[in-house]
Amino acid sequence: MLRLLNLELQKLLLNRTSKVLIFISFILPFFVIILSSLKINVFGFFTLELGELGIFNFPIIWHLTTFFASQFKFFFAIVVVSMIGNEYSNKTIKQNLIDGLSKQEFILSKFYAIVFFSLVSTVLITLISLCIGLYYSSYTELSIIIRETNFIIAYFVKLVGFFSLCLFLGMLIKRSAFALAFLFVLYILEWIAFGLMVWKLDMATAEKIQNFFPLKSMYKLIDQPFQRIAMTKFPDKANLTYDYSVHGYEIAIVLGWTALFIFLSYRLLKRRDL
Amino acid sequence: MEPILTIENLTKKFGYLTAVKDLSFTINKGNVYGILGPNGSGKSTTLGIVLNVVNKTSGHFKWFDGNTTTHNALKKVGAIIERPNFYPYMSATQNLKLVCKIKGVSMAKIEEKLEIVGLLERKDSKFSTYSLGMKQRLAIASALLNDPEILILDEPTNGLDPQGIHQIREIIKQIAAKGTTILLASHLLDEVEKVCSHVVVLRKGVKLYAGRVDEMISSHGFFELKSHNQEALLNFVENHPAFGKIKVTDTLVTAFLNEPMKSDDFNKLLFEKGIILTHLVQRKESLEEQFLQLTDKN
Numbered sequence: 001m002l003r004l005l006n007l008e009l010q011k012l013l014l015n016r017t018s019k020v021l022i023f024i025s026f027i028l029p030f031f032v033i034i035l036s037s038l039k040i041n042v043f044g045f046f047t048l049e050l051g052e053l054g055i056f057n058f059p060i061i062w063h064l065t066t067f068f069a070s071q072f073k074f075f076f077a078i079v080v081v082s083m084i085g086n087e088y089s090n091k092t093i094k095q096n097l098i099d100g101l102s103k104q105e106f107i108l109s110k111f112y113a114i115v116f117f118s119l120v121s122t123v124l125i126t127l128i129s130l131c132i133g134l135y136y137s138s139y140t141e142l143s144i145i146i147r148e149t150n151f152i153i154a155y156f157v158k159l160v161g162f163f164s165l166c167l168f169l170g171m172l173i174k175r176s177a178f179a180l181a182f183l184f185v186l187y188i189l190e191w192i193a194f195g196l197m198v199w200k201l202d203m204a205t206a207e208k209i210q211n212f213f214p215l216k217s218m219y220k221l222i223d224q225p226f227q228r229i230a231m232t233k234f235p236d237k238a239n240l241t242y243d244y245s246v247h248g249y250e251i252a253i254v255l256g257w258t259a260l261f262i263f264l265s266y267r268l269l270k271r272r273d274l
Numbered sequence: 275m276e277p278i279l280t281i282e283n284l285t286k287k288f289g290y291l292t293a294v295k296d297l298s299f300t301i302n303k304g305n306v307y308g309i310l311g312p313n314g315s316g317k318s319t320t321l322g323i324v325l326n327v328v329n330k331t332s333g334h335f336k337w338f339d340g341n342t343t344t345h346n347a348l349k350k351v352g353a354i355i356e357r358p359n360f361y362p363y364m365s366a367t368q369n370l371k372l373v374c375k376i377k378g379v380s381m382a383k384i385e386e387k388l389e390i391v392g393l394l395e396r397k398d399s400k401f402s403t404y405s406l407g408m409k410q411r412l413a414i415a416s417a418l419l420n421d422p423e424i425l426i427l428d429e430p431t432n433g434l435d436p437q438g439i440h441q442i443r444e445i446i447k448q449i450a451a452k453g454t455t456i457l458l459a460s461h462l463l464d465e466v467e468k469v470c471s472h473v474v475v476l477r478k479g480v481k482l483y484a485g486r487v488d489e490m491i492s493s494h495g496f497f498e499l500k501s502h503n504q505e506a507l508l509n510f511v512e513n514h515p516a517f518g519k520i521k522v523t524d525t526l527v528t529a530f531l532n533e534p535m536k537s538d539d540f541n542k543l544l545f546e547k548g549i550i551l552t553h554l555v556q557r558k559e560s561l562e563e564q565f566l567q568l569t570d571k572n
Contacts, residue, residue: 003375003378006375007372007375007376010368010371010372010375011361011372014361014363014364014368015361015363016363086361090359090360090361090362091357091359092359092360092361094327094355094359095355095359095360096376097325097326097327097345097348098325098326098327098348098353098355099348099349099353099373099376099377099416100345100346100348100349100351100376100377100378101345101376102326102343102344102345103326105345270329271329272329273288273322273327273328273329274322274327274328
């Protein structure tokens with residue numbers, strides 16, 4: 001396993017484009033989060049301090065930072081898609097197999113790399129959220145800190161699931177740009193399917209089914225936190241309440257998709273003549 | 275003899291096209307094999323199948339004694355397919371390190387192998403800056419990293435300039451001299467003739483011949499003759515039982531033998547008949563002529 005991870009890391013980290021994209025997708029969001037947690041003096045008129053708004057309080061900070069950081073996953077998606085696209089365009093996938101890598105190992109090495117970077121990102125976001133939280137939060141009791149840390153798990157699963165989808169699209173289409181375009185097409189298709197279901201069935205059923213779609217199920221893991229922040233500000237407005245927590249079945253759906261995408265990638269490679 | 279690769283009734287179909295048809299042959303340790311065939315005869319497909327990149331339609335193949343999985347067996351094989359495939363953004367050393375990691379061998383031999391192919395000075399240059407000849411030599415270095423039991427080369431001199439072709443051939447000869455089994459696929463016959471002891475001849479996916487190069491067709495060779503008295507010469511060879519086909523090109527008479535005959539006996543015989551030769555050469559067919567005969571017949 002370490003051998004396969006090591007292989008993939010060498011392929012990625014010696015490539016300048018991949019390195020820059022990995023930096024943007026994993027390191028940049030944390031800088032943005034840290035910067036936003038600082039006091040910003042807007043041209044001397046007034047001081048903007050997001051910490052004062054209470055959004056860096058435990059446990060809401062887990063929700064906020066994971067939601068925000070996961071928006072940067074698209075940059076690593078480019079890396080995932082191009083790490084497959086490049087293997088095809090350089091024909092190095094063929095050479096790897098001839099050199100004695102099995103098709104299973106090839107897919108696994110890509111998957112391990114995905115898990116590795118998702119894990120690094122998850123650990124980083126945990127540490128940074130913890131630091132900012134401890135600095136700003138009004139409540140620092142352990143029981144409150146560890147509440148809702150399942151957002152961290154959801155963040156990890158979300159990343160792994162999304163990148164597995166990218167891996168599959170990369171294997172399917174072989175060209176990075178087309179695979180990314182297909183990701184966008186899939187997004188549109190999901191909404192068209194949703195629209196059709198709303199039209200033919202009713203809204204509630206359509207939403208239930210939509211939560212099983214690959215992209216939607218990943219998005220659903222961490223719901224947008226803005227409404228929740230509004231809720232904390234105006235606790236009397238009942239129409240703002242919504243279900244924002246992470247559910248076990250949501251994680252299970254995304255893990256199911258992940259397993260399916262990895263399996264399909266392997267099947268595709270196994271059947272293909274290179 | 276110890277078999278390295280055994281192929282039995284291998285068939286590969288691409289839709290309606292049958293690229294390899296019921297192919298069987300064995301590669302034994304220590305010989306240098308050539309796979310001959312025109313473009314599109316199924317050479318690369320056959321190699322692709324045994325190298326785990328093309329799926330077979332039916333039949334079997336086994337590496338060594340057949341007890342290891344294909345991808346593990348390939349760790350003991352060195353192979354180059356058509357074009358050198360490496361990561362363009364990595365240097366030669368980095369690319370070879372990656373191959374070492376895949377094959378699970380130590381990285382100690384990288385410099386030694388780069389030395390063999392003469393790339394040691396350029397080891398830290400990026401692969402994308404290499405010329406085609408250098409890329410091909412790097413591919414050979416990469417194939418040698420694990421000191422392979424068998425080296426498989428598919429059209430190794432394709433697209434190279436004469437110097438590049440010469441360098442690659444010299445390297446192949448050196449490796450062959452060390453006793454490494456080599457399997458060389460090519461449509462360049464003189465290339466195969468220069469280095470191979472055994473050949474497999476393919477045409478349209480069908481095996482026409484497998485065996486030693488010099489036993490490819492049962493032939494006793496031919497004489498190339500010239501004489502001022504061409505008429506008498508022709509008259510003599512046409513009526514002599516030892517000769518079969520006679521070919522005349524201008525003043526050159528080519529007489530094919532049906533049975534063995536030595537050139538000195540033949541010369542003496544002609545002299546006794548009063549026919550004096552100005553040119554006498556006894557030859558066997560070149561691999562090219564044998565190959566054309568074989569592919570034309572079938």
